[in-house]
Amino acid sequence: MGIAQQAMPPRHAAPFFLQFRPRGGYHNEIWTVRLDGDLLTLMKPGDKHVMQLHREEAARYLKFSYDLIGGRTITFHVIEGLKSYSFPCTKVQMLKLVAWMPHKEHTEIAKEVRFSGVAILLFGALHLLLSGNVWFGWGIALVAIGLSGICAPKRGLYGSNGALLLVAGLGDLVASTAYTVTPGSTLFDPSLIPMAVGLTLVVWGIHQLSMLGPNQLLRTARAIRDRRAKVAPVESKVVRQVALWNLVGGVGFAGCALLVWAYQRGSTDGPLITSAEWTPDLAIFTGLAFVSILSAVALFLRSRPAYFEAKVSAQMLLAIIILALWGFAASYMAERPLTAFGNTFSLDRAAYAPVAWVLLILWVSVFNRWYSQAVDRELEESRD
Numbered sequence: 001m002g003i004a005q006q007a008m009p010p011r012h013a014a015p016f017f018l019q020f021r022p023r024g025g026y027h028n029e030i031w032t033v034r035l036d037g038d039l040l041t042l043m044k045p046g047d048k049h050v051m052q053l054h055r056e057e058a059a060r061y062l063k064f065s066y067d068l069i070g071g072r073t074i075t076f077h078v079i080e081g082l083k084s085y086s087f088p089c090t091k092v093q094m095l096k097l098v099a100w101m102p103h104k105e106h107t108e109i110a111k112e113v114r115f116s117g118v119a120i121l122l123f124g125a126l127h128l129l130l131s132g133n134v135w136f137g138w139g140i141a142l143v144a145i146g147l148s149g150i151c152a153p154k155r156g157l158y159g160s161n162g163a164l165l166l167v168a169g170l171g172d173l174v175a176s177t178a179y180t181v182t183p184g185s186t187l188f189d190p191s192l193i194p195m196a197v198g199l200t201l202v203v204w205g206i207h208q209l210s211m212l213g214p215n216q217l218l219r220t221a222r223a224i225r226d227r228r229a230k231v232a233p234v235e236s237k238v239v240r241q242v243a244l245w246n247l248v249g250g251v252g253f254a255g256c257a258l259l260v261w262a263y264q265r266g267s268t269d270g271p272l273i274t275s276a277e278w279t280p281d282l283a284i285f286t287g288l289a290f291v292s293i294l295s296a297v298a299l300f301l302r303s304r305p306a307y308f309e310a311k312v313s314a315q316m317l318l319a320i321i322i323l324a325l326w327g328f329a330a331s332y333m334a335e336r337p338l339t340a341f342g343n344t345f346s347l348d349r350a351a352y353a354p355v356a357w358v359l360l361i362l363w364v365s366v367f368n369r370w371y372s373q374a375v376d377r378e379l380e381e382s383r384d
Contacts, residue, residue, distance in 0.1 A: 060380060195323075243296045326359070
């Protein structure tokens with residue numbers, strides 16, 4: 001059942017209480033959170049008030065975290081970075097708190113889930129059309145789950161969407177490593193099709209799973225408050241930072257393309273890289289340079305912060321850099337070091353070993369966490 005449908009007392013009903021035991025040496029103490037209509041009150045033992053938050057503002061001062069040792073934790077920030085109170089909490093307590101705060105209406109959630117369903121359906125159709133390059137079974141599965149999101153949209157589908165996208169994406173990456181290249185195929189490496197599709201699905205799968213996180217629900221509550229108060233930053237340092245990363249990445253890709261082209265020109269002993277080695281990577285590096293620089297310009301020129309677009313572009317840039325570095329390392333040969341620039345993406349299947357995909361998932365997840373926190377801080381500063 002979605003958060004928006006959690007059973008909670010009416011706004012003007014009797015107060016609702018949640019009790020927590022603090023960490024450290026204070027396990028015998030019992031702190032209480034009182035949810036009373038539009039007011040949240042945090043009280044220490046003896047019903048002494050510590051802080052009071054309005055329903056519209058509560059999400060600004062709450063944060064959920066989870067680790068394998070400490071479990072799930074809720075933190076109330078009285079003064080950000082200076083004074084806070086943390087308590088172990090159960091999933092039920094977390095859901096009760098989030099459900100009390102402002103949340104999206106069911107129709108809005110359904111609209112977003114349907115949009116994701118349509119996109120997944122299209123990727124499933126793409127798998128069926130490219131069945132010669134990717135496994136058609138992923139296409140059938142993606143079409144099925146896409147249709148379920150369109151016909152019966154529920155927030156919980158983010159979990160199944162994300163899991164299937166990750167598995168299908170990794171499956172496509174596996175297919176790219178096993179693809180045999182036809183000798184003499186110099187203009188296009190067909191293994192790039194499952195690699196590109198798989199990379200997109202993995203990044204998108206991580207994003208879909210993040211939509212189920214409790215802190216995402218807190219961000220939703222903050223966004224609803226900001227929308228009602230018409231609060232929005234005029235410009236974003238975070239987006240500009242991502243735009244700068246794209247610009248640097250584009251220049252770097254362009255430099256790699258020039259190196260591949262220069263090395264192919266050869267020496268007195270003949271070409272340093274054969275045409276079968278350099279042509280695919282020259283086209284890829286050139287295309288990546290163009291797309292990255294174009295993304296940077298688009299982000300710089302936007303009059304309003306393009307948070308979603310910046311996140312997507314940074315995710316793809318990070319994923320490509322990880323695969324490129326791994327491909328370069330796997331293709332490097334001491335006797336012919338220059339060939340690594342021509343084998344980064346095209347011919348060395350060892351470049352896309354499972355460890356590279358694990359690193360991809362790990363670092364994209366780490367970036368998502370950093371980006372969300374950076375955007376939260378920026379939006380909080382714009383409210384003050």
